[in-house]
Amino acid sequence: MQQKTRGIVINYLRYRETSLLINIYTAEYGIASYIENGVRSAKAKHKMALFQPLTMLDLEVYHKPGKGLHRISEAKCYFPYQQIPFDIVKSSIALFLSEILGKVLKEEEGNVTLFNYLEEAFQHLDRSESPVENFHIQFLWELSAYLGFGSSNSSEFFKQMSPWITAEKIGDLSPILDQLIHSGFGVAVSMTKQQRRDLLSLMLHYYQLHLETIGEIRSWQVLQEVMAS
Template identity: 45%
Template sequence: MLQKTRGIALSYIRYRETSIIARVYTEEFGLQNYIINSVRTAKSKNNRIALFQPLTLLDMVVYYKDDRDLSRLSEVKTSHPFQSLPFDVAKSTMAMFVMELLNKVLKEEAGNPILFRFLVDSVLFLEEARTNYENFHLAFLLKLSFFLGFGPESAREFESQLRENAYPFLPDNEMETALNTLLRQPIGTPIKLARAARNELLDALVAYYQIHIDTIGEVKSLPVLREVLG
């Protein structure tokens, strides 16, 4: 049955000689895998493979059956062509990190419109921001944790959960204030964090996710993100 849905491209793998299997988080059906034929050829129309780069926002018409692990697309286009995200080193590094985490934590094969809206709004913020996005990845992880069921209510609770799991996180007053602001204010709220403090909080957030989702394992994009953004 043909269905319309919006989606967020998460990743893709090569399939056979010219095709890919794309992983997409959709508004209507949650996490889905789609096979897209003939996109890895010189004759591929309109460079369709670019539609499945990290966090691309999609409008799709799909063949949907709830008992299939692999579906097909009838139509696909981007709903918001990126102008800065793929070309800004800091933004693209954040996008790779966010994409990797989402691939690890999103499991539901059911629609969650509120979560989908949060993800779209977050991607659009990162694409459109000209300033105050250096802490985007930190705010994003904190706010996403509430959708996943383990969001901390305060910096003190965050610290307590880490210490209970033998992670040595001891924020000073400045870090605690920054953490509470990240928790309670919209993404993009100006926050002053030194490079070392930003790295420390990033590592603590990844550890916090690993405590609550034991299948996360190694986050391969973390060293690059730490180096680029700090």
């Protein structure tokens, strides 16, 4: 039986000559994998553009609990990005965060609260006319709470991170992190490029401390280079 759900594409893998295996975070079923046959052929029902990372989709799917792969009957983008594909900073942040999400979203059950957070965050990233260079740090801080290991404040965070940072650096970064976590997306928080790199590095260590699946983040280097330019 067909079911309707909203979904956010996390990533995809090419499969055989014309097919894709697509991981989508759905409002109804959590993370789910779909096979889309013939998508890379000229007569494809759904074009590959629909399955780029972080695309937001209205879906009609054949979803059977306990089955590894599901099928998509209908897919339509309900929030076409206007800036992310064309802005190098925003697209680099999106690539980085989609890689993170591919490693941390494992629950195969619906979590509408988390889905709504992801949806609102990425819509803000696309629409924002304010600087977004701190967006990914704020995003990861808030996401950790949804994943069940968020710190309640910066002191608790730096206590866990103390093996990887000196007391001097904690004194330098703590007030900046306090500003970030008490500011909404788009609120300017002043810091140097080095401070931003240090905070992001610590945030990734924090995720690695709590999640064995996080591993290496390949797009981190690309993001660092873009942010340094």
